[in-house]
Amino acid sequence: MRRVWWLLVVAVATPVATGALHGQATDPDGVYARPFIGRGDATALGGYLEANTNYFVEDGVGEGFSFEFRRFNLFFFSPVSQRIQFLSELEFEHGTEEIALETALIDFRLNRWVTLRGGIILPPLGYFNQNHDSPRWEFVDRPLVSTTVIPSTLSEVGGGVVGTVPLGGFRFTYDAYLTNGLGEGILDNDLGRTDIASGKSEEAFAEDPNASPALSARVSASRGVSRLGASYYGGAYNQATLEGESVDTDRRIDLFALDGATALGPLKLTGEAALAVIGIPASLAEVFGDRQWGFHVDLVAPVWRPTVQGYENAVVNLSARVEHVDYNAGSFSSTGASIGDHVTALVAGASFRPSPGTVVRLNYRRQWSRDFAGNPLVRGAGVQLGFATYF
Amino acid sequence: MLRVVEFAVVLTALGFSAGCDLITPSAPPAAERLDGFIDGMEPGQVRSHLLGDEEFARRFSPSAGLGPIFVATSCEQCHVGDGKGHPVFDLQRFGRTGPSGFDPMIEAGGPQLQHRAVPGYPAESIPPGVTGISRFTPPAVTGLGYLDAVDDSTLVVLADPDDLDGDGISGRLQIHTPTPLIEDALALEAAGSPNPGARGNLVEGGYIGRFGKKGLTVNLLHQTVGAYHQDMGVTSDLLPEDLFNVQQGARASDPAPDPEVSSATVANVVFYLKTLRAPTRRRAAAPDVLAGEALFTDLGCGDCHVPTLRTGRSEIAVLDQVEFHPYTDLLLHDMGPSLDDGYTEGRALTSEWRTPPLWGIGIQENFQGGSAFYLHDGRASTLPEAIELHGGEAEASRNAFVNLDQESRSALLAFLRSL
Secondary structure, eight states: OHHHHHHHHHHHHSOOOOOOOOOTTSOTTSTTOOTTTTSOSSOEEEEEEEEEEEEEEETTEEEEEEEEEEEEEEEEEEOOSSSEEEEEEEEEETTTTEEEEEEEEEEEEOSSSOEEEEEEEOOOOTTGGGSOOGGGOSOSSOOHIIIIISOSSOOEEEEEEEEEEEETTEEEEEEEEEEOOOOGGGTSSTTSSOOGGGGOOGGGGTSOTTSOOEEEEEEEEEETTEEEEEEEEEEEOSOOEETTEEOSOOOEEEEEEEEEEEEETTEEEEEEEEEEEEOOOGGGBTTBOSEEEEEEEEEEEEEEOOOBTTBTTOEEEEEEEEEEEESSOSBOTTTOOBOOOEEEEEEEEEEEEEETTEEEEEEEEEEEEEOTTOOSOEEEEEEEEEEEEEO | OHHHHHHHHHHHHHHTOTTOTTTSOOOOOGGGOOOSBOTTOOHHHHHHHHHHHHHHHOOOOGGGTOOSEESOSSHHHHSGGGSOOOGGGOEEEEEEEETTEEEOOGGGTOSEEOOEEOTTSOOOOOOTTOOEEEEEOOOOOTTHHHHHTSOHHHHHHHOOTTOTTOSSOOOBOEEEOOOHHHHHHHHHHHHTOSSTTSSSOOBTTBEEEOBSTTOOBSSHHHHHHHHHHHHHOOOOSSSOSOOOOGGGTOOOOOSSOSOSSOHHHHHHHHHHHHTBOOOOOSSTTOHHHHHHHHHHHHTTGGGTSOSOEEOOOOSSGGGTTOEEOOSOOOOEEEOOGGGOOSOOOTTOOTTEEEOOOOTTGGGGGGGTTTSOOBSTTSOBSSHHHHHHTOOGGGHHHHHHHHTSOHHHHHHHHHHHHHO
16 A cells, blocks of 8 residues: 555656657557656656446346446656657556556667557557547447456566568568467456456566466557557466466467457447467366457447537547457367357447537446356346547 | 537436446346345345345465365355356266165265366266266255245145155155264354244254255254365365365375454355345246146146245345245155166165255246256256156156146146256
């Protein structure tokens, strides 16, 4: 707790200056695409916060109406020198219930195409993980595929190389890192199923949980408003040796993702899909899934640009999301029937952006989920009203 | 701007329109599900029920005490929706029959196989020398409190081990030799009972087993700690030592301190099981169902699947001296060679099974992934197939069913589907 207070004191005392643009050596969609960066050439402080209401019902049973203060995140940016820059993100979730240092990286720019990066980084798995700031999105909830199959926000310690290469009207980006990787929580969790997000651990910021780094990489090509990216993350997640002795077989997780964005007239489409292949001991087969996959597609269309005094760039959007995640793709050997454990959802929304970095949004979610055994669908629905803003 | 606000208000209002199935889904009809507590419980009892429900659903992780060898990670995994479970969570029990009788092969990890294990730990396999293996599909847990509250004397009256009434149906009590575990479980339950002498009495030198496919356990506390231990590898005050894989010759355990669930947790789960409601019937007054009900009695099905029982005194008011309709007599019956797996428990013969309650059988597929798996191991996929596999004491009833005309057969099946 003392450390948190110290960080807050530093945050408040940090001077915010104005000046040159930074971060352009890397993908402008990535971690530097935040409005507070670029205001100056000195250390800068920024962040975002988000809060919302929840009202959900599942098969006629709900917990009632509640408010939720989701996140208060602080960013620190510092151009250490002409070719070196620092960025961090400190997250407070649900007040101080969960405090996490999500990013603390330093970039060494070798030239305009190549930057070396190290520290606590966001592995480039799909698009969302590096672009998860709530004010960027028209939906209160993050996409399921991007938080479960891809366990955003996935922060890991490691280093690698990142860069942008313009070529023939396209902008190509690449990221490649070695990091400490995920741990045994993928199976050792209280969900009773394979849960990739449970493989994250604070301990991995101190040492590799299995002395075997994970590899992550992404390439993308973009032109105008269209983008296509492909990414991979893989490595061992269990501890196969203890004190130099073999105590288990190596088990890997391999994640593949595709992400894209484009526009059809005023309609903007964004989405990503992911497939995870997880090594499961034979003694846990079927109950713990060895394949998970899912996708989301978001559609956003501006429908009105009201003239409101003080809000020069105000816009009202209508939005829709379709998403599906299967946590255990496969079939029962005993019956031949498909294993359930999947969820499909449709979200309809309306949002008001008084300025590009601030959004007020209303979402209606309809969800259908099937349990592990494949029993009749459980139907859920809910309404959320919330806001998110950069500062 | 005003239009946006209006739109938002209207959409929000729609969202709060409870009961409108288009906006917020309503609950499936009570008759199509099995969960829920008994009507008429006090708010404090409902709270305890819900606490137990939460523990029933709790998934154990290896670091929280799961295993190291186990079958399922939670109670709910086997009894999803409180119904009969999916075959993927079948229990497998084994043993061998020798000159001195049935041996549950405890020294080889018997009688229950824990074929799953936490990562890095070896799961059990069926050892050599086994003469009998039986698969037990997890039963529905609905209405268990009623069965738990039936007095011993009721079961003694129902039993007819020597078939003195000459109806071809005997019905024996499952009797267990006293053990510290059984006596502790009975004593703890008797401590809260308004009539402690009504259940858990010494009968024929032992205690009546009433839960499990062969009546392995004497009450819901015994059943609950046994399931935590044998099915999940989770220790409790009454069974404080972890399972380990004896086939590996090691006494290795897991790192979680024992007991891995507290007595409060066990108590809440037992209360939850006790206060689960009885299934709601469907089409109970339909003519074909009523005709099928009459046939059920005429064919002698109801001689074992006794339609109505009565609870004794209970500290839980809604269970105190009430009639209920489980369609079981909780007794052991010889079901003939086709259902004889060569495995047994207690004093039951390998061909003897405790009569399973039939309530809830009409919606069984809602809990087994859309297909029903009938009988103790799910070997029958239809009700007629299940009936036709009955033998032994049920042979006459089975034959009578086979000889029914189509209309009568349909009526009987309609009755079963109404339960």
